[in-house]
Amino acid sequence: MSKIKSNRLKLYDSLSRKKQVFEPLNSPNVGMYVCGPTVYGDPHLGHARPGISFDIVFRYLKHLGYKVRYVRNITDVGHLENDADHGEDKIAKKARLEQLEPMEIAQQYADSYMDSMDALNVERPSIQPRASGHIIEQMEMVTRILDSGFAYESKGSVYFDVKKYNEKHDYGKLSGRKLEDVLENTRALDGQDEKRDNADFAIWKNAAPEHIMRWNSPWGSGFPGWHMECSAMSAKYLGQKFDIHGGGMDLKFPHHESEIAQSVAANSCEPAKYWMHNNMVTIDGQKMGKSLNNFITLVEFFTGNHDFLSQAFDPMTIRFFILQAHYRSTVDFSNEALIAAEKGFEKLMKASHTLSELVAGESSDFDVKGWKEKCYLAMDDDFNTPILIAHLFDAVKVINSAKAGKMALSIDDLALLKSTFDTFVFEILGFKADAKNNDSANMSGELIEMLLKMRHKAKMNKDWASADEIRNQLIELGVNIKDTKDGAEWEI
RNA sequence: GGUCUCGUGGCCGAGCGGCUAGGCUGGGCUCUGCAAAAGCUCCCACAGCGGUUCGAAUCCGCUCGAGACCUCCA
Numbered sequence: 003m004s005k006i007k008s009n010r011l012k013l014y015d016s017l018s019r020k021k022q023v024f025e026p027l028n029s030p031n032v033g034m035y036v037c038g039p040t041v042y043g044d045p046h047l048g049h050a051r052p053g054i055s056f057d058i059v060f061r062y063l064k065h066l067g068y069k070v071r072y073v074r075n076i077t078d079v080g081h082l083e084n085d086a087d088h089g090e091d092k093i094a095k096k097a098r099l100e101q102l103e104p105m106e107i108a109q110q111y112a113d114s115y116m117d118s119m120d121a122l123n124v125e126r127p128s129i130q131p132r133a134s135g136h137i138i139e140q141m142e143m144v145t146r147i148l149d150s151g152f153a154y155e156s157k158g159s160v161y162f163d164v165k166k167y168n169e170k171h172d173y174g175k176l177s178g179r180k181l182e183d184v185l186e187n188t189r190a191l192d193g194q195d196e197k198r199d200n201a202d203f204a205i206w207k208n209a210a211p212e213h214i215m216r217w218n219s220p221w222g223s224g225f226p227g228w229h230m231e232c233s234a235m236s237a238k239y240l241g242q243k244f245d246i247h248g249g250g251m252d253l254k255f256p257h258h259e260s261e262i263a264q265s266v267a268a269n270s271c272e273p274a275k276y277w278m279h280n281n282m283v284t285i286d287g288q289k290m291g292k293s294l295n296n297f298i299t300l301v302e303f304f305t306g307n308h309d310f311l312s313q314a315f316d317p318m319t320i321r322f323f324i325l326q327a328h329y330r331s332t333v334d335f336s337n338e339a340l341i342a343a344e345k346g347f348e349k350l351m352k353a354s355h356t357l358s359e360l361v362a363g364e365s366s367d368f369d370v371k372g373w374k375e376k377c378y379l380a381m382d383d384d385f386n387t388p389i390l391i392a393h394l395f396d397a398v399k400v401i402n403s404a405k406a407g408k409m410a411l412s413i414d415d416l417a418l419l420k421s422t423f424d425t426f427v428f429e430i431l432g433f434k435a436d437a438k439n440n441d442s443a444n445m446s447g448e449l450i451e452m453l454l455k456m457r458h459k460a461k462m463n464k465d466w467a468s469a470d471e472i473r474n475q476l477i478e479l480g481v482n483i484k485d486t487k488d489g490a491e492w493e494i
Numbered sequence: 495g496g497u498c499u500c501g502u503g504g505c506c507g508a509g510c511g512g513c514u515a516g517g518c519u520g521g522g523c524u525c526u527g528c529a530a531a532a533g534c535u536c537c538c539a540c541a542g543c544g545g546u547u548c549g550a551a552u553c554c555g556c557u558c559g560a561g562a563c564c565u566c567c568a
Contacts, residue, residue: 036568037568038568039568040566040567040568045568046568047568048567048568049568050568051568052568053568055568092566177497177498177563177564178497178498178563179496179497179563179564180496180497183496183497183564184564186495186496228566249568250567250568251499251562251563251568252562252563252566252567252568253567253568254563255497255563255564256564256565257566257567280568281499281562282561282562282568283568284561284562287560287561288561289561289562289567290568291566291567291568292566292567292568293565293566293567294567322517323506326506326507326508326516326517327506327507327508328507328508331500331507331508332499332500332561332562333506333507334506334507336505336506338505338506338518338519339505339506339507339518340506341518342505342506342517342518342519343506343517343518344518345517345518345519346516346517346518347517349517350517352531356532386508388507388508388515388516388517389508389509389515389516391508391516391517392507392508392515392516392517393515393516394516395515395516395517396515396516399533402531402532402533403532403533403534405532405533406525406532406533408532408533408534461527464527466527466528469527469528470528470529473529473530477530482530482531483529483530483531484530484531484532485526485529485530485531486525486526486531486532491531
């Protein structure tokens, strides 16, 4: 039995629209399901938001002592390009364009997604199930929904009967809609004749002859509908009722709304105890998204290869940038804001290094325990990372002051500060410092020390020209020099 | 048109009725051969108009403005 820290973690539940104290169904076990990417394009900044936001949830819950099973799906089938009736599978469409196998496309972009998530130091979920690998589970669920009477078969497809469902349950409770409004506002699309009602959605779709991705089913050759995968896979790996279901706000309707309806219809219970939704990333005040064609891919950020970007950005800068905003607020991207984030992040990393070399004093001028408490309070309040980061910068000030000899920390306080600071920065927020600890780095370190000794000699002789030349050339090579009372320090 | 969110200092971004968040930028000072780094310090904002209150960026109303969802989207 693992120990759970007795924090009062509160999280904002989208369904009740309130912050709720987090109480797992089966403590210390926690089940969390987050909607992952549809793999038909390179991952962009928008994908980084939920990736990082729920990585924080994952990391913090583990830190508190929970045993978390985190499931994030990969959608490689089932999303239709337009509407349910005459749409074309996204993956299949892209495959035809590029003359590749659909699974080849899915694999390529799934790899690309995971590479970028790795770069952002997003921990891999416990399970990353693929929709195409769970067709049977999805068919079984369709059968159960048919049996429950909340779906009907029509021309080789199966549709969810929203109107009928709404008589007994509440379709629209998550997104705050009334069925009448949904009906009124549903556009009249072509080929609605297969459905009884405009609001009905396909849970199994008959495949047109030219459709490449298809499976045999009791209803004919076809493929699963829009929202089935998440319902089927979350139930398979986390049970019919689990703790947290997450995803982007834009998925609330119709995706998550429909998931709830499907689960209730098939399992007679709602899938998740808590619903969490991250907000969008905007660019020039507009959502950054596939359909708007204003997105910047993560690789473009990492390489700086985009007109919007003045330079390449380290993945950790992106991570820091995103965590400086609360996950439920929109975060507006700009080149300038990223540069500011880069500087702030460097300051934080430098402080971490400074801290590791700090020497304890007699007494303390800083209430480390109180500070630690504030850090936990920030995270316990719906994962408020911006507040936590503000507290970390308070510690940065203390660290730098201690280094400058203007503050002191006792042995105990210094040890507590070190462990707490590192825990929050690296374990919980998931930052990582650049790894420069290889042999060639050690070698260049010694070479730099040698040059600095020569510069020191020049300085002793008041040979400023030579001293500055050494420093300037080192700077040109990317080595920064800081002169202190105890001699010169350097960093790459 | 419907549902909802938001408008905070040069920029980003917290705040949820009283107690000047934080980061970046800019100015001054300390340190320094100069510089860099670091420290100290200054610039004290809450879209507008009313209202509630002893007290409002924070609650209520209206006005203006921005955005999201209603269709695939993270």
